[in-house]
Amino acid sequence: MEPGDGKVMKDSNFEDAWVGLPERDADQIHRAVDADTAFLEEHGIMDYSLILGVYDQAGPNARNEPATYSGLEVTEDEESEAKMEPATFRIGIVDILVEYSLKKKLAHVMKKTTIGCCHEIDTEPPQRYRERFVDAMEEKVNVA
Numbered sequence: 001m002e003p004g005d006g007k008v009m010k011d012s013n014f015e016d017a018w019v020g021l022p023e024r025d026a027d028q029i030h031r032a033v034d035a036d037t038a039f040l041e042e043h044g045i046m047d048y049s050l051i052l053g054v055y056d057q058a059g060p061n062a063r064n065e066p067a068t069y070s071g072l073e074v075t076e077d078e079e080s081e082a083k084m085e086p087a088t089f090r091i092g093i094v095d096i097l098v099e100y101s102l103k104k105k106l107a108h109v110m111k112k113t114t115i116g117c118c119h120e121i122d123t124e125p126p127q128r129y130r131e132r133f134v135d136a137m138e139e140k141v142n143v144a
Contacts, residue, residue, distance in 0.1 A: 019052075019089060020144030029091070033137045036093055037130040046129040047098040047122060050137065053090035100126050 021029070040048060098104070108123040115121060124132065 014140070019141050021141065023143045026141050026143050029141050030138060034134055037133055040096060041126040041130040044100045044126055045096055045098060046100050046104070046124060046126045048093050048096045048133070051092050051094045055088040055090070
């Protein structure tokens with residue numbers, strides 16, 4: 001995985017990666033994600049995403065900011081060594097304007113009966129979408 005400056009990647013690019021933070025900070029992020037997604041679920045919102053900005057703490061473009069952690073583990077494959085590097089993280093939930101409308105409900109039925117038997121689908125009801133999102137965040141943001 002070589003993201004490069006400014007490159008946008010998808011969750012599948014980070015299957016073997018996680019963010020390791022001090023316990024206090026990891027707990028704070030988990031509580032915020034839980035509260036924010038509860039709000040989105042309450043308003044019938046689904047299909048949102050997490051954006052994670054990772055800023056290198058070494059090299060000529062390094063930032064000297066207080067919220068730095070030795071905590072991004074990147075594993076290319078099972079044979080390679082895990083690599084920990086100091087980084088600054090900026091995270092947020094984006095794409096929060098998709099309601100679980102009649103169109104999404106119909107898409108859910110169609111996808112669930114075809115590809116949904118073997119794969120996760122994106123048109124889940126808000127409660128299921130939230131559960132899956134929170135679970136993924138708990139898996140990816142850990143105590144270092």
